[in-house]
Amino acid sequence: MLITKWMKTDLVVISPLITVREALQIFISKKVGILPSVDQEGKYIGAFTLKNAIKLFMPLFFDSIQNLRNIEDFGELENPDIADCKILDKPIKLFFDKNFPVIGENHSVFSAMAIMTKNHLTDLLVIDNERLTGLVSMVDLGVAFLSSVESNELCDLPDSESPDN
16 A cells, blocks of 8 residues: 555645744644755755754753653743744754655555654655655554555454454
């Protein structure tokens, strides 16, 4: 089962020249988690994710903390004082996740799920001939996978024929 059947094609795509401030406004207004960018010919050039945006404003030492589960309250750190507001006016292309995994249209749902699981992703961009063609989310893929399981005739065996009896 190919991912093209399940991918979204109506994406919010940004110019690499917009500012961080403009990207944040798009995240808020469109309620999306990834902003892919294409060049003038429609070729994919990078992505700015919600995770990238949040990390811009998190203290650097968070990456060195091994176990955050036991910290219930960060006190004043929860109200970040953005020391360098100039970052908001920098072009978004400076903060693209250049190693953000992508997948081709000819891949299967299971292949996409494997890439997303290994890379801890909730969204995966679909590329064909260097052009952005869509996006699949873990929800899209989960629904696709469960639909195939649910429609599988082997799962509809009467109790007397099931392998567990």
